[in-house]
Amino acid sequence: MNLSVAEAALPAAEPVMRRPSLAGRTRAGLDEALAEIGVPGKERRMRVDQLWNWIYHYGVRDFQEMTTIGKGLRAQLAEHFTLDLPEVTAEQVSTDGTRKWLLRMAPTGPRDRGAEIECVYIPEVDRGTLCVSSQVGCTLTCTFCHTGTQRLVRNLTTEEIVTQLMVARERLGDFPNRAAPDGAFVPNDGGRFVSNIVFMGMGEPLYNFDGVRDAIAVISDDQGLSLGRRRITVSTSGVVPQIEALGAQMGTMLAISLHAVRDELRNELVPLNKKYPIKDLLEACRNYPGLSNAKRITFEYVMLKGVNDSDAEARELVRLLKGIPAKINLIPFNPWPGTRYECSDWERIERFSEIVFKAGYASPVRTPRGRDILAACGQLKSETEKLSARARLMLEQDEAETTAAAH
Known part of the structure; x- marks a missing residue:
């Protein structure tokens, strides 16, 4: 979204700096918070465990509900901190039940209006999958991806990643003994809460390695949010x-956004390929820690009409992946405004899948979900550009004023 200078220059109210939230923090982050308010070191480990249980297992939003913590400490915590989650500024519901939330993060400074990102919940009969973002915008400019048309603003913090799951659990009534908010969608069949997480939202997770790693540690901790690492998939463009560090330090499932079998084409679709070509990428996959038939790599392959969907390319895909325990996830292209690509015809997708399947690879065709609300794979794009444009203009004005004053 492009802003005119006049539109970008409209005055905006100064953001009110709020007390920092403890939601989403690591154990070390909670320990630091307790140290800030003078809790003795010998007591802090016990208090961290108590906070952890209340925040992540029970999902409480008020320190006064933490009945295992003394009233004095509860009052101290409430004076200095909050338990706020990102604000849900918009919620869209697809005809297929997919839900997309536009989340506004807390301001990080006096010139920050609060970055916005998108998070998607996909309910299925046997699972509920949450697609989370790792960055505000993206730097990779993959030509078939709507998110790639939005410039990178910044990495999300560990807290901002973790709280996407917390927002989803709250919106779905998925915390024990807590009522869902008015208007929330509460699954009633027992099997459609958030059971899986995929880092396939906005951004390249491995360009925010530390934030993603620490968020996964919080999400997978069995004393809190308790989602097993085998139920967490990190998707990278390569x-x-x-x-290797992803496998060694995070131990999650791995997905590769492949989309082409020739460097020439992948250079166009996934420009990162110019730096890390297919040969190097597949070698890294072969060496992925813990790789086995029980822990296969998912190769994502978006089906683009007349671009990458021929029989010859299906056979080359099979040849390239020989020896790698893998699943090939075929993704019908999800259109977005302004794209030059079209989705492959269904008959072509089925033929491609048949070639891959006969070679011994599982080749499910991903059912498009949330297309009508631009929540499907490759369609996410927030309104942060408007915010960042205004912020950039204000910073430029500040710099100009500082330079003028210096002279």
Whole structure:
């Protein structure tokens, strides 16, 4: 979204700096918070465990509900901190039940209006999958991806990643003994709460390695949010140097956004390929820690009409992946305004899938979900550009004023 200078220059109210929230923090982050308000070191480990249980297992939003903590400490905590989650500024519901939330993060400074990101919940009969973002915008400019048309603003913090799951659980009534907010969608079949997480939202997770790693540690902790690492998938466009570290330090499932079998085409679709070509990417996959038939890599392949969907490309895909325990996820292209690509015909997708399947690879065709609300794979794009444009203009004005004053 482009802003005219006049539109970008409209005055905006100064953001009110709020007390910092403890929601989303690591154990070390909670310990630091307790140290800030003078809790003795010998007591802090016990208090961290108590806070952890209340925040992540029970999802409480008020320190006064933490009945295992003394009233004095509860009052201290409430004076200095909150338990706020990102604000849900918009919620869209697809005809297929997919839900997309536009979340506004707390301001990080006096010139920050609060970054916005998108998070998507996909209910299915046997699972509920939450697609989370790791960055505000994206730097990779993949030509088939709507998010790639939005410039990178910044990495999300660990807290901002973790609280996407917390927002989803609250909106779905998925915390024990807590009522869902008015208007929330509460699954009633027992099997459609958030059971899986995929880092397939906005951004390249491996370009926010530390934030994603620490968020996964919080999300997978069995004393709190308690989602097993086998139920967490990190999808990368191919940041080769970080793939081994992902397996060693995070231990999650791995997905690769492949989309082409020739470097020439992948250079166009996924420009990162110019830096890390297919040969290097697949070598990193072969060496992924813990790789086995029980822990296969998912290769994502978006089906683009007349671009990458021929029989020859299906056979080359099979040849390239030989020896890698893998699943090939075929993704019908999800259109977005301004794209030059079209989705492959269904018959072509089925033929491609048949070639892959006969070679011994599972090749499910991902059912498009949330297309009508631009919540499907490759369609996410927030309104943050408007905010960042205004912020950039204000910063430029500040710099100009500082330079003028200096002279």
